[in-house]
């Protein structure tokens with residue numbers, strides 16, 4: 001058992017706690033490896049592929065998907081009779097029966113505590129709804145202290161709501177029937193959970209405050225931040241890796257990234273990139289809240305890249321962009337929100353026709369224009385870098401640096417120019433140096449004021465690069 005689990009652990013050991021399942025999920029034992037577990041999935045919705053993908057990412061083996069049409073029952077999700085049939089079949093499945101050895105029942109939707117407790121009472125094994133599946137997945141993937149803290153907090157909060165339901169049933173005389181606990185046991189554990197939630201929240205607030213201070217310091221030094229956001233598996237970490245050269249985990253798994261990593265953009269060390277956790281449909285606000293500090297780290301930025309996989313089906317691109325946009329709007333302060341633009345990723349896996357379809361979706365959603373890139377082939381990456389520089393600094397400036405008696409030495413001015421932005425070209429005009437600089441006007445004006453008559457702004461000769469996505473649209477227009 002990990003140290004951080006020890007307090008609730010001792011309590012849970014003395015009182016075996018069964019939360020959403022008589023199969024025995026004890027709150028201290030947040031198992032991280034569920035691969036190979038056999039499960040059945042209860043659903044009211046025919047479209048279960050994303051849920052199944054999440055389950056597959058965890059290595060769960062869904063033996064059967066059981067569908068019941070109609071609206072969900074507020075008491076037991078499935079109707080009473082159907083649920084009882086499932087429970088009977090589970091408990092009576094002999095050796096050789098496909099259901100033999102199933103110790104997990106999955107519920108396709110986000111279930112209420114009442115539904116979870118009722119289902120577990122009937123089926124007699126552990127029950128996870130969509131939130132619990134996500135939490136279990138997060139627990140499996142949480143590798144840093146920060147990620148573990150936020151996942152544990154989210155998990156304890158979810159467990160607390162189920163515990164409250166258990167206590168409510170005990171106090172109102174609705175016996176649970178799976179024997180463990182008893183009123184005092186449950187209430188005691190509820191208290192311990194409450195204390196741990198408070199202590200984790202405190203730890204998280206301290207962490208958020210120090211992160212915010214770090215962000216303020218970065219801003220003071222003039223660094224700009226570019227956040228990478230998007231649906232899970234959109235290719236955020238891969239793009240981060242290409243732009244920053246910094247190693248982060250890239251996997252064909254949902255939610256490989258759970259924390260924010262900040263790295264410098266290789267082309268310009270003044271620009272920081274922030275890779276973070278992805279979005280997914282229907283995540284309850286409470287769960288998202290646990291990741292607030294992590295998300296702030298990348299969403300409180302000067303420019304936000306919203307990523308979408310251009311190879312996805314059009315309907316999926318639209319759904320994922322809508323989810324991401326909604327979650328972003330929920331998280332961002334309207335007054336202080338950064339400029340956003342869409343990056344269509346993995347173009348090596350798609351055709352130019354698919355780029356056009358995706359770009360049209362972006363346009364119809366009234367999202368800012370899209371750049372098409374591939375982190376694998378490198379297509380579009382140079383244009384994306386230029387787009388980032390353009391959005392952050394505006395057009396590059398051509399500066400003529402002149403020697404003036406009593407003024408600063410030219411190398412000293414050049415060094416300051418490197419401090420305020422990105423120098424991309426140096427040439428000479430007679431004896432004077434000409435520098436192409438990407439930097440904001442305010443910083444340039446300040447430097448000019450400090451070295452009077454030494455810096456002259458010339459007309460920049462800049463042509464914005466064509467993106468691979470533009471090339472095809474242009475060809476179609478010409479035809």
Ligand SMILES: Nc1nc2c(ncn2[C@@H]2O[C@H](COP(=O)(O)OP(=O)(O)OP(=O)(O)O)[C@@H](O)[C@H]2O)c(=O)[nH]1
Nearest residue numbers: 232233234235236237238251252255256257278375
């Ligand atoms: N072919 C191709 N595959 C890519 C590209 N970018 C990412 N991938 C693949 O897409 C999968 C997800 O990539 P990640 O970079 O981990 O995506 P993410 O958005 O960080 O995912 P999460 O952190 O899990 O939300 C991995 O299997 C990558 O190898 C690309 O440009 N081309």
Ligand SMILES: [Mg+2]
Nearest residue numbers: 236237256257
């Ligand atoms: Mg990632």
